[in-house]
Amino acid sequence: MLKFIMQTLNLRIAYDTNTLIYRFKQIPIIKNWIPQSLYGNDGLKSVFQVISILFHIVGLFLRKILYALLMIFLFQSSLKSKDGNILLTVYFFLTIMGAFCNNEMISASKEKYYTVTLMRVNAKKYALFSFFFDLIEQMVGFLPVYLIAIFGFHLPFYLLPIFILFHISAKLIGAMVALKYYEWKKKMILNNWYIMLPFYLLLFGCAYGLPFIPILVTPILFSVIAIILFLIALLCAIPYLKKTEIYYRLYRSEFTFNVVLFGTKSNQKEMQKKQYEKMIDEGRSINTSKKGYEYFNELFVTRHHSILTKSAYRMAIIYLVLVVVAGISVVVIPVMGERLNRILMTFLPYFVFIMYFSNRGSVITQAMFMNCDHSMLAYRFYRKADVILNLFKTRLKTILKINFPPTIVIALGLPILLYLSGGTSQPLNYFLLFISIIAMYVFFSVHYLVMYYLLQPYNINMEQKGMLYSIVSSVTYLVAYFCIQMKVPTPIFAIFVIAFAIIYALVALYLVYHYAPKTFHLK
Incomplete structure (x- = not known):
């Protein structure tokens, strides 16, 4: 021995x-x-x-x-x-x-x-x-x-x-x-x-x-x-x-x-293909009036229903159950209501991490590359600026649509829980809670797709080799995690989040429109 x-x-x-x-x-x-x-x-x-x-x-x-x-x-x-x-x-x-x-x-x-x-x-x-x-x-x-x-x-x-x-x-x-x-x-x-x-x-x-x-x-x-x-x-x-x-x-x-x-590159490529092929719903029918690249994107989303849309709905159901349980608890146990009310008025930064965890952006962009862009980027027409930008707009709508179910549960659930737990003297706080969650949802949806187009991290062998992409992803996680430790009044943090999300989205979209045609290619 x-x-x-x-x-x-x-x-x-x-x-x-x-x-x-x-x-x-x-x-x-x-x-x-x-x-x-x-x-x-x-x-x-x-x-x-x-x-x-x-x-x-x-x-x-x-x-x-x-x-x-x-x-x-x-x-x-x-x-x-x-x-x-x-x-x-x-x-x-x-x-x-x-x-x-x-x-x-x-x-x-x-x-x-x-x-x-x-x-x-x-x-x-x-x-x-x-x-x-x-x-x-x-x-x-x-x-x-x-x-x-x-x-x-x-x-x-x-x-x-x-x-x-x-x-x-x-x-x-x-x-x-x-x-x-x-x-x-x-x-x-x-x-x-x-x-x-x-x-x-x-x-x-x-x-x-x-x-x-x-x-x-x-x-x-x-x-x-x-x-x-x-x-x-x-x-x-x-x-x-x-x-x-x-x-x-x-x-x-x-x-x-x-x-x-992790073996030879050919094995890696084949095995990753097989993994994603198992998750494709080829039997699902598609009924849509969309044409061109919008139809192309709709077909992709429909066939990847199990790893994209289905998982988002599962998460929405889990959040809905948690909101219902919390709502019943604060009504039945008044002490919990008082504590939850204080939490909702000071712990909004905590939901940055929850929204980070809920967002499907990284999974969606990985699926896009493995089962779509990896093959299509080999064709010259697919790398044209107008094609890249049109498909980017279509995909951004798709990511926003997929991430919407869990987001709306949280966005509506927080004001309801605030009301049930004792409410607030400032009615504006209900609106700020709702709109700040929507702002986080927009930020993370835009963020992941923009990173994918500007920093395209995958090489021709489907390996994630982008060092800068890894660094930005790690920084995103750390910032989201450190938000857990922050205790800031909800109105102040909500206004900051809303302003930041708007500015970030505008700057990010500007960068995509000017640089994505140069950066979005096989490596």
Whole structure:
């Protein structure tokens, strides 16, 4: 077993080193100084091995600290409270969520594909080693976070081992549940959004909603739950993970399907095509009087109904249920009504993140490229300025139409909830709540399509290679996330959002009309 561990670690180090060299070769200034022969130069490669290991160690701590800062500490500071129970509550629910959405046992990766599928390493041994090695890394990486939580928020020191126990137990149970589901249904539980989306929304809502009620997880309650989970992990999860023989089938079917996309460029292209072809509704009829490029766009939307329109309606239904539940709650429980009223009058920035999450712009533009523009941009007539601009206008209408159902539920739901929770002395606030959500909806719809046309990030092999596109996308996410931490009076923030959305839309459309014919092409 020791020999197997050493071999696997060497494989992992070799993979990380080659990946680091490859990334350095993608940097314009540096790539000319790195010869292709470096991959076979043992001396220079040893230097990159050391750098790779250092990057891995530093990254291990930085990722955990950054996660805690963005997801826990900033939320705590926005409440202007040093109550450690709030921190425990957020950590508790996010960790349960992470037991499924960020579990090494069921996460596909290039390394797993290379190691098990190509190099024929024993799937069960590798899966268990990779999983438990990740648990050790998680335990070490989170130590600084746990110490900050204990000393910074005055939590009892005995929680240090309890934190570790809870985290590891949640991961073990999450792995067991996921593998049992795979044995039962022959598919990954993460791909079943009918189960996972409500589950994630419930946990996310509990993490950031319960502190406002407040219903909080105390150190004693946290410790009791951690011990119960540990017993379940010890008596059920660990024996199951050691006994089951599902790993080889899992790696050969699910992980190969996902990770083979990282193989040769021809394979990548074919597999991505197959993925999108499965989502095309070729049997759907289209009844429209539209002609030309408008008909062309209508045909595209109709055939991609399942990944575009259908998902937007699902989201609208979820939001409608939440609005109805919240409305009933504030009427039945007056205390909740008072709290919700204060939230609606100061937490409008929070809905920037919700609208970011709700917008289908990135999914729509990706589908446009994979199943339309990737082929059509090869023709000269399709790259003409008038064609690009006319299709842009048609597509902007389409994105606005697709994003409208969840938007209108939120835009109408917020003023209604404000009224039911006690109302406001300024009737204008009802209008500002409504129109500010509409402004966010317009902004994100325009933003994603404009980015696609000005920064077209995909190359001919369907790979997303646009560095600037990735940077702008990351900045968009960070700005939306940091809005969660803002507490600004609703009228002030609403006026700012409306003005910003109008100015941004005008500037963005101007840039598209002047530069899209030059930037929208295959790379």
